[in-house]
Amino acid sequence: MKVSPHIPRIIQDNIPKLRADLLRRYDESGRTLPWRVRPEDRKRGVVADPYAVWLSEIMLQQTTVPHGTPYWEKFLARWPAVADLARADRDDVLAMWAGLGYYARARNLHKCAQIIRDDYDGSFPKTEKELLKLPGVGPYTAATMAAICFNQPTNIVDGNVERVISRLYAEDAPLPKSKSLLRDLAAPIADSDRPGDYGQALMDLGSTVCTPTSPKCEICPWSFVCRAFKDGNPEYYPQKIKKVRPVKYGAVFALICDGNILMQKRPDKGLLGGMLELPSSPWEQTMPEAPLSFAPDRKNWEKCQGQVKHVFTHFELRLDVYRAETKAQNIEGIWAELDNLLAYAVPTLTKKAITLAMSA
Ligand code: SF4
Incomplete structure (x- = not known):
């Protein structure tokens, strides 16, 4: 009662x-x-x-x-x-x-x-x-x-x-x-x-x-x-129970072709559901040992300096960003115009990764 x-x-x-x-x-x-x-x-x-x-x-x-x-x-x-x-x-x-x-x-x-x-x-x-x-x-x-x-x-x-x-x-x-x-x-x-x-x-x-x-x-x-x-x-006041956020790690891949960048849509349900992201490795407790095995294609991937850090409610994410250029958009996905990203459902996490890739 x-x-x-x-x-x-x-x-x-x-x-x-x-x-x-x-x-x-x-x-x-x-x-x-x-x-x-x-x-x-x-x-x-x-x-x-x-x-x-x-x-x-x-x-x-x-x-x-x-x-x-x-x-x-x-x-x-x-x-x-x-x-x-x-x-x-x-x-x-x-x-x-x-x-x-x-x-x-x-x-x-x-x-x-x-x-x-x-x-x-x-x-x-x-x-x-x-x-x-x-x-x-x-x-x-x-x-x-x-x-x-x-x-x-x-x-x-x-x-x-x-x-x-x-x-x-x-x-x-x-x-x-x-x-x-x-x-x-x-x-x-x-x-x-x-x-x-x-x-x-x-x-x-x-x-x-x-x-x-x-x-x-x-x-x-x-x-x-x-x-x-x-x-x-x-x-x-107020007192709060302190949250300890676990850290997850992953790698994302910025493939660029003629002013466009390859993206994919996340599953409809769950974290960032329905939003666009760069092709990515799974996010796990340690960085994947062979991150390029998750890349969308064999290219001359170049690792960008620095890392993307993003805090979600239940965990913190750290992403390595790889970048490569290609001449043909022959990989399935959403090729978004880099100059018009506002027209796409791009969350802050993806924007941070693109910014890091484009500053390389
Ligand atoms: S309610 Fe807040 S602002 Fe008002 S007296 Fe109490 S502590 Fe101060």
Whole structure:
């Protein structure tokens, strides 16, 4: 049986004030983001566009606002409505996504747009429970969309909110195991009258005031009850279980012919699914002893100086890069124009390998 977490008396007694002070700060100085409807605009009758909010939420998982915003703008310009995205060729979606990483998000984005078109008459469902059934929509995105777009009282908890809450309560149980505890600790404070504004206000507080280092407690509306502030050690929270990432090694082959480079498509499912890569050896715990046995052809392969390093969630990859020139495109694969790589679904890892090969 799940045990309710202990909410200290000082927080219980101040919940209305915590909500009001946070919302006041948001009304006065919350961030303006292109997909966000500010409270003053909402008063004028402006409503959030679920498609635009959904796109932003999917893109900003694991991505910063400055990095994700240009992608959001490009997607909306090319596919202004969910039906347009549903109709798009998936390879075009992957090409537009290239550089944002975590490519399962792009595959799910496309699949989800088609489900909205086919099963929901082109409109996003309004409840957290229904939203959670969509591919790529997890608890955070469902709660956020339900609150921001449909004014449903939900408990929005992202990484920023986890940090604020862990400090507010001085909760030192380490992430990620403590996720559900932190959600439960956040729940009693969540405002049900203005759920969307409250959620965005709290995320803003985490990203602009309760920052990972040097939090600005002196301007924080919650400092009067914050346990970590009182103890003088906010940066101690949240505690995290340290990940040790194994290292994998491999070799990739840049075969160039008349301004084109040979690439191949990765299997649809799994890591970098559906994206393009250079022909490659398997990625293993040690560098292959005879890397050229994996090369696509017998050429005068030249090993490039240096290595490509790339960090995935579960491992770090180090690649040796080999380069050769050929006169004929007589090997099966995708011969991509080097001057027009943006038109292809080329992930950052492949771009790094091509850059190293071309600088040789
Ligand atoms: S007082 Fe400081 S540590 Fe506490 S929530 Fe505010 S910014 Fe974070």
